Amino acid sequence: MQRPMTSGRPVTSSSGGWEEEESEDEDVFAFGVPTEEPEAEPETPIPPPSSAPPIHTATSEASGYRMQRLDLTSKGTSIAETASTSLAPSIKMDFDFDAIEEEDSPFPEVRASVSNIDDPEMPAMTFRMWVVGLSLCMVSAAVNVFFNFRSPAPSVVPNALLLLSYPMGKLLSFVLPIKTYRIPLPSWGPRPSDLPPPSFSFSLNPGPWNIKEHALVFIMANVAVGSPYAINAIVVSEVYYQQVWGYWFSLVLVLATQLTGFGLAGMCRRFLVWPASMVWPQNLVSCTLLNTLHAEEEGDWGPDDQEAGVSTQAVSTKLPFLSKLFPSRPLTRYRFFLYLVLFNFVFFFLPGFLFQALSIFSFVCWAAPNNVVVNQLFGVYSGMGMSVLTFDWTEISWIGSPLMVPWWAQVHIFGGFVAFFWVLTPILYYTNSWDLSYFPIADDQPYDRFGKPYDITRVLTKDDLFNQTAYENYSPLYLPATYAVCYLIAFALSTCVITHTLLYHGKALLAGVKKIRVESDDIHAKLMRSYAEVPEWWYLLSFVVFFSLAIVAVEVWHANVPVWALLLSVLLPTIYILPSGFIYAMTGQGITVNIVSQIIPGTLLPGNPMANMVFKAYSLGHYIKIPPRATFLVQLIGTIIAAFVQVGVKQWIFAHVPDICDADQKSQLTCPHNQVFFTASAVWGLIGPTRQFGTGSIYHPHLYALIIGLFLPIPFWLYQRRYPNSWIRYVSTPVVLTGVSAIPPATGINYSSWFLAGFIFQYLIRKRNFAWWAKFNYVTSAALDCGTVISLMFIFFTLQFPKGGSITVNWWGNNVFENTADFRRTALKAIPSGGIPWNT
Numbered sequence: 001m002q003r004p005m006t007s008g009r010p011v012t013s014s015s016g017g018w019e020e021e022e023s024e025d026e027d028v029f030a031f032g033v034p035t036e037e038p039e040a041e042p043e044t045p046i047p048p049p050s051s052a053p054p055i056h057t058a059t060s061e062a063s064g065y066r067m068q069r070l071d072l073t074s075k076g077t078s079i080a081e082t083a084s085t086s087l088a089p090s091i092k093m094d095f096d097f098d099a100i101e102e103e104d105s106p107f108p109e110v111r112a113s114v115s116n117i118d119d120p121e122m123p124a125m126t127f128r129m130w131v132v133g134l135s136l137c138m139v140s141a142a143v144n145v146f147f148n149f150r151s152p153a154p155s156v157v158p159n160a161l162l163l164l165s166y167p168m169g170k171l172l173s174f175v176l177p178i179k180t181y182r183i184p185l186p187s188w189g190p191r192p193s194d195l196p197p198p199s200f201s202f203s204l205n206p207g208p209w210n211i212k213e214h215a216l217v218f219i220m221a222n223v224a225v226g227s228p229y230a231i232n233a234i235v236v237s238e239v240y241y242q243q244v245w246g247y248w249f250s251l252v253l254v255l256a257t258q259l260t261g262f263g264l265a266g267m268c269r270r271f272l273v274w275p276a277s278m279v280w281p282q283n284l285v286s287c288t289l290l291n292t293l294h295a296e297e298e299g300d301w302g303p304d305d306q307e308a309g310v311s312t313q314a315v316s317t318k319l320p321f322l323s324k325l326f327p328s329r330p331l332t333r334y335r336f337f338l339y340l341v342l343f344n345f346v347f348f349f350l351p352g353f354l355f356q357a358l359s360i361f362s363f364v365c366w367a368a369p370n371n372v373v374v375n376q377l378f379g380v381y382s383g384m385g386m387s388v389l390t391f392d393w394t395e396i397s398w399i400g401s402p403l404m405v406p407w408w409a410q411v412h413i414f415g416g417f418v419a420f421f422w423v424l425t426p427i428l429y430y431t432n433s434w435d436l437s438y439f440p441i442a443d444d445q446p447y448d449r450f451g452k453p454y455d456i457t458r459v460l461t462k463d464d465l466f467n468q469t470a471y472e473n474y475s476p477l478y479l480p481a482t483y484a485v486c487y488l489i490a491f492a493l494s495t496c497v498i499t500h501t502l503l504y505h506g507k508a509l510l511a512g513v514k515k516i517r518v519e520s521d522d523i524h525a526k527l528m529r530s531y532a533e534v535p536e537w538w539y540l541l542s543f544v545v546f547f548s549l550a551i552v553a554v555e556v557w558h559a560n561v562p563v564w565a566l567l568l569s570v571l572l573p574t575i576y577i578l579p580s581g582f583i584y585a586m587t588g589q590g591i592t593v594n595i596v597s598q599i600i601p602g603t604l605l606p607g608n609p610m611a612n613m614v615f616k617a618y619s620l621g622h623y624i625k626i627p628p629r630a631t632f633l634v635q636l637i638g639t640i641i642a643a644f645v646q647v648g649v650k651q652w653i654f655a656h657v658p659d660i661c662d663a664d665q666k667s668q669l670t671c672p673h674n675q676v677f678f679t680a681s682a683v684w685g686l687i688g689p690t691r692q693f694g695t696g697s698i699y700h701p702h703l704y705a706l707i708i709g710l711f712l713p714i715p716f717w718l719y720q721r722r723y724p725n726s727w728i729r730y731v732s733t734p735v736v737l738t739g740v741s742a743i744p745p746a747t748g749i750n751y752s753s754w755f756l757a758g759f760i761f762q763y764l765i766r767k768r769n770f771a772w773w774a775k776f777n778y779v780t781s782a783a784l785d786c787g788t789v790i791s792l793m794f795i796f797f798t799l800q801f802p803k804g805g806s807i808t809v810n811w812w813g814n815n816v817f818e819n820t821a822d823f824r825r826t827a828l829k830a831i832p833s834g835g836i837p838w839n840t
Helices: 080-083 125-147 158-175 211-222 229-241 247-265 283-292 303-307 312-318 321-326 333-347 349-354 361-368 372-378 405-429 433-438 468-474 480-514 523-530 536-556 565-585 594-604 609-620 629-656 672-686 688-693 701-711 713-722 735-740 748-768 770-800 810-820
Strands: 055-059 065-072 181-183 201-205
Touching: 065 312, 125 158, 125 211, 125 629, 158 211, 158 283, 158 770, 211 283, 211 629, 229 247, 229 629, 229 672, 247 536, 247 565, 247 629, 283 333, 283 770, 333 770, 349 770, 349 810, 361 372, 361 810, 405 433, 405 480, 405 735, 405 748, 433 810, 480 565, 480 701, 480 713, 480 735, 536 565, 672 688, 701 713, 713 735, 748 770
Parallel strands: none
Antiparallel strands: 055 065, 181 201
């Protein structure tokens, strides 16, 4: 049965949710639009699992598993009527499913990616899941920590691991014995003679490799994708502050910061997971890939195509050249995925090794290599990136896949970028505000008043604390223009997101605290009632245990971090986890509010950079993808295993790469993220916010952004309340502000090329050929990620790492960008003799 692509329009408040599209030709903002919050239903307590509607079961011929659909109607009652009245179980157990419209998510993006049927009896936590999951978790942890030190810094994305785990799981299902093993258990007390002796049974191969096992592998691999913030703290401490802590302190700190955050996030799932409006667009790509790999019909994507309202005929009609290329069989998602992975693997050799100028495509700078202003505006290394184009997917997807982020969010993000970095930053720079013209317009490191990178060792005591006398004799810390604007926006965002959350989500927060439902459960929430939810005390226990481990770490290793500071560090993520989670769940963009977590310890613990870095790690170490009970254990164990591997790889790299983090490192292991982390630690932890932003300081005006951010959402909220149909209802001020948080180390080329790709896929193709978009958009994103990462790893380990990076192709296409003022990071003005005047 093909699902209609139109239905009602459930909405939420401005920037408070996603709005369902009514037709393919809907307005530009119809995709995932944040609009008016739905009228709250009568305050009905969230029903327990026992009140779930009855479930009808059918057996799939292809897999042998049982598939379930919810019985939401009685005979003669429509879905719409039932949804508008009650969720009470129907007394009718038999009816024709094809005679009614199946219930599904109200959002077409979700319908195109996620199945609306389930089989609770499908095995999930199997032996082969643990084998594949732990193996890929360790590989992902190792490779991603390694790439964290590289510029540009790609990562082994979970979708690439999804692809690799599929043949591994299929192989194990083929070679492992199909046998049930029974382990006798001791018998306690007398037993009836007719009962068999107690035993524990398990199977190494319970059936075909299924989608639930695959999804658990994805969850386990996902916890190892990002390099922990605690690793950044350790690296900065060793490289820039010459404090070597060793393996065990690093391990304990990583475990403590990661898993206390995990406990905090687990207690927020009623707000961030259960409501249907929490779409999590970044997960749609993975859902599409999972369904693609586990399609039951070889000829096409099978039933899932119909569920998404897509047919092979519609696609081939719109794209006739595909029929000529593949005349014998229709182009399935899986085959399309494999073709694109292979193509991108081969193509990436051009921007990644043979013709690197395609990656840094600042052609305007090549034409005028010594024109400072041209290089500052169009350059990539230290410019504003107005060249727009790049042919390197790692550069395009630096701030996230443009095929994943909703179009309305992309408009917000790019609009904010243009306003703050292509308009405001040049104005401040060319008027020499805050002495900005003496330094590169865009950079990720601080400078002294002599135009040199800030030498931290000159203002440190022997105990690695701040030396006031040395500071007065040396220099204040100067920020490049983009960095100064970045902090300006961060100040505004830290208060703006609180006001926005209270205005647009206050009702939902209050109802969640009271355990009152303000949104009707969608089909996915209803199906999840078949499973036992994770008790909140599990998350609370993990929080207590691993927070205690943090106290042990700072006390045993004497890290200059008082226990009261650790307690305060937990308070901030408790405040910001819900505001940032709401935005992340609806836009795919994380809210960067870590500036508050650095102001407080920087003020209370001035001159102590290590305390500041540990504080920052806690504020961002929480997880926001909360699995149910079965995957709680998978995620917990995956995080612990990943921590051992991540710290071990970091230790190995620093022992075997002597010039690691140097600006001219041959393999591009220049540590860009650690450089940003170091700058933050110097500004907030060493120099301190009082000296950097206090009264009489250079950047004191930044503090007024706190007040501006506090009141910024109010006019938009009042206007859309007065005129609910105005375009103002689409405006989300936190998204505008947070969209530019990747600068630095990201540059303008990352934003402009990202927006261009998003315009093509999320607007043009989606509006003009929704059938193709629904079938191939997320598959395209996953294939580009996978092909690029596999190619990059192949190039590095076969061509760059051997022989110390001496295997190169030396020609114009690989060095033209090095002969420009952009590459040399040339400033507009020369430093005055004796340095920039400074009144101590």
